[in-house]
Amino acid sequence: MNEKLTLLEKDGERIFTVEHHPQESKPERAYIFVHPFAEEKLWSHRVYVSTARAFCDKGVFVARFDFRGHGDSDGEFLDSSLEGHISDLNSVIDHVKSICPSATTIGLLGLRLGGTIAVITAESRDDIDELILWDPVLSGDRYMQEILRSNLAAQMAVKGKVEITRDDLIEQMKSGQPINIEGYYLRYPYFEELSSIDLVKLDYPDRMRCCLLQIVRNPKQPFNKQYQAYIEKFSGNSIIDKAHEEQFWKEIKTFYNKADNLVNRSLEWLE
Amino acid sequence: MQTTPVIFENRDGYKLFGVLEKPDTVESSVTVLLLSPGIKMRVGPHRLYNKLSKKLVDLGVNVFRFDFYGLGDSEGDIDESVLVNVYNSIQDGRFVNDTVDAIDWLEKEQAQSQFILGGLCGGAITGLLTGCDDDRVTGLLALGLINVFEGGEDNFSKFVTEGHLSSLKEGYIKKLTDFDSWKRLLSFKSDYRLILKILVKPFRKIVNSIKKSVEKDDTSVLTIPKELEGSNVNPKFAPAFFKMLTTSKKMLLIFSGADRLLWEFEEKFESHYTKKLKPYTSQYEVITIPQANHILGLKEWEDEMHAHVENWMKQYYPLKS
Numbered sequence: 001m002n003e004k005l006t007l008l009e010k011d012g013e014r015i016f017t018v019e020h021h022p023q024e025s026k027p028e029r030a031y032i033f034v035h036p037f038a039e040e041k042l043w044s045h046r047v048y049v050s051t052a053r054a055f056c057d058k059g060v061f062v063a064r065f066d067f068r069g070h071g072d073s074d075g076e077f078l079d080s081s082l083e084g085h086i087s088d089l090n091s092v093i094d095h096v097k098s099i100c101p102s103a104t105t106i107g108l109l110g111l112r113l114g115g116t117i118a119v120i121t122a123e124s125r126d127d128i129d130e131l132i133l134w135d136p137v138l139s140g141d142r143y144m145q146e147i148l149r150s151n152l153a154a155q156m157a158v159k160g161k162v163e164i165t166r167d168d169l170i171e172q173m174k175s176g177q178p179i180n181i182e183g184y185y186l187r188y189p190y191f192e193e194l195s196s197i198d199l200v201k202l203d204y205p206d207r208m209r210c211c212l213l214q215i216v217r218n219p220k221q222p223f224n225k226q227y228q229a230y231i232e233k234f235s236g237n238s239i240i241d242k243a244h245e246e247q248f249w250k251e252i253k254t255f256y257n258k259a260d261n262l263v264n265r266s267l268e269w270l271e
Numbered sequence: 272m273q274t275t276p277v278i279f280e281n282r283d284g285y286k287l288f289g290v291l292e293k294p295d296t297v298e299s300s301v302t303v304l305l306l307s308p309g310i311k312m313r314v315g316p317h318r319l320y321n322k323l324s325k326k327l328v329d330l331g332v333n334v335f336r337f338d339f340y341g342l343g344d345s346e347g348d349i350d351e352s353v354l355v356n357v358y359n360s361i362q363d364g365r366f367v368n369d370t371v372d373a374i375d376w377l378e379k380e381q382a383q384s385q386f387i388l389g390g391l392c393g394g395a396i397t398g399l400l401t402g403c404d405d406d407r408v409t410g411l412l413a414l415g416l417i418n419v420f421e422g423g424e425d426n427f428s429k430f431v432t433e434g435h436l437s438s439l440k441e442g443y444i445k446k447l448t449d450f451d452s453w454k455r456l457l458s459f460k461s462d463y464r465l466i467l468k469i470l471v472k473p474f475r476k477i478v479n480s481i482k483k484s485v486e487k488d489d490t491s492v493l494t495i496p497k498e499l500e501g502s503n504v505n506p507k508f509a510p511a512f513f514k515m516l517t518t519s520k521k522m523l524l525i526f527s528g529a530d531r532l533l534w535e536f537e538e539k540f541e542s543h544y545t546k547k548l549k550p551y552t553s554q555y556e557v558i559t560i561p562q563a564n565h566i567l568g569l570k571e572w573e574d575e576m577h578a579h580v581e582n583w584m585k586q587y588y589p590l591k592s
Contacts (some may be wrong), residue, residue, distance in 0.1 A: 005344075049344055173504060183316055183568035
């Protein structure tokens with residue numbers, strides 16, 4: 001396995017990319033990993049790294065990258081947009097296709113909002129054959145409400161009470177003032193774009209296969225009904241399953257450097 | 272700003288991943304190493320390090336941000352599964368060797384000769400423990416420098432500082448009118464040791480002030496003061512801090528006003544070595560950013576930190592024309 005750091009040029013800015021080259025000189029499968037939102041990206045980073053290495057050990061070429069405004073890529077988080085994310089991912093996919101021409105199957109893997117952006121991008125192209133989605137966000141609206149809740153929790157921690165309600169936060173953004181989410185500043189256009197996402201409304205081509213893994217803290221936890229309905233939108237060979245893991249995209253008491261159940265189930269599906 | 276992705280090997284043969292950032296127009300032999308905080312990687316929480324790096328590069332120095340083994344993109348594994356144990360191993364110096372290896376690489380491959388170690392929390396203590404023993408290091412830029420080990424939630428009331436108790440007291444007073452809080456108290460779910468500690472705080476304050484007035488400041492920096500025996504204080508902290516001072520290294524210590532680490536530093540270090548620290552007051556500066564949280568999550572807190580860093584850098588590492 002060989003790992004390489006690359007800076008891809010895009011509109012005068014750089015997209016930081018890590019390439020994982022397997023020992024096979026001509027890998028037939030390539031995956032691009034799409035990271036989740038803001039601080040969730042940081043908490044889940046090590047799981048992404050260990051997963052990329054596990055995929056690579058199985059002969060899969062993997063590229064991980066930071067959206068502009070995230071990680072080591074250029075740009076400010078404040079200027080983030082869904083359109084920009086899709087554009088960045090398209091650039092990385094094209095780059096992977098150029099440096100790994102032997103790959104006849106191109107797949108995307110994403111956790112939470114990373115999974116969502118993977119789906120939207122895949123749907124807009126004709127060369128993505130596989131999707132591995134870990135606890136994807138199906139409803140952007142619900143997810144952004146969750147994000148706003150973290151601002152309220154921060155207010156409670158700092159001031160002992162909620163001074164600015166959820167509605168006030170939205171109004172604040174509408175008036176042009178960004179709001180703070182764990183140190184990241186979020187503007188209304190980005191908030192609105194993400195809120196408007198509804199993966200259930202999209203149509204998916206027959207060639208696209210999907211492995212949807214619902215992360216459960218308790219194996220007895222039932223299947224998410226929305227996930228069950230969503231997977232029906234994909235053709236044969238698409239599956240939904242549960243993977244027993246902690247919520248490693250947030251601060252937990254466990255040091256989570258790998259997610260064996262998720263990785264093994266994902267690799268099983270690939271085989 | 273020139274950005275170069277870097278992979279270098281540490282002494283154990285693990286490849287460590289990082290980013291070297293340099294000014295476009297000036298060449299500098301000074302590099303600030305921003306050391307990863309806790310288990311977060313080289314960008315820090317909310318990209319704190321990227322933003323600080325830009326600021327430093329604008330001031331004419333190079334910045335190197337890299338991932339320690341087992342973290343970020345780097346090779347290697349960390350075997351501990353409990354986060355508190357990982358944090359404590361960092362506070363005990365787990366990543367000192369990686370930091371020395373990074374300095375070696377910068378010296379050999381990038382012709383750098385002078386180093387400032389910086390970082391938040393775990394990054395700051397790694398910087399202190401490395402810098403005190405390495406002649407190439409001339410300064411420490413510490414955000415939320417941690418001088419204790421994590422006791423975990425079970426030991427919270429045992430190790431809590433007086434400053435932290437004061438901040439908690441307000442919350443408990445507010446709870447007096449809250450029905451759920453009373454329900455919690457009466458259902459034995461509250462931390463009674465903590466509540467008791469808050470209630471007897473005024474008496475403890477009197478006893479401590481009497482004790483302090485008769486104490487002689489004859490504490491050796493190499494041993495834990497008697498009154499701190501059994502506490503969660505890091506025994507490596509005081510010797511390292513004083514070694515930095517006796518070897519004429521400069522330190523900028525920035526604390527967040529709402530962060531327990533400020534009280535830990537004041538109550539479990541500074542107040543026990545008042546006399547011994549006196550001759551060195553010009554060598555280290557302690558800044559508090561009022562109300563700021565541990566990660567400096569608001570822009571105004573971050574801007575204030577940047578302003579202090581800029582002043583300190585201009586004073587001790589002025590741009591050479």
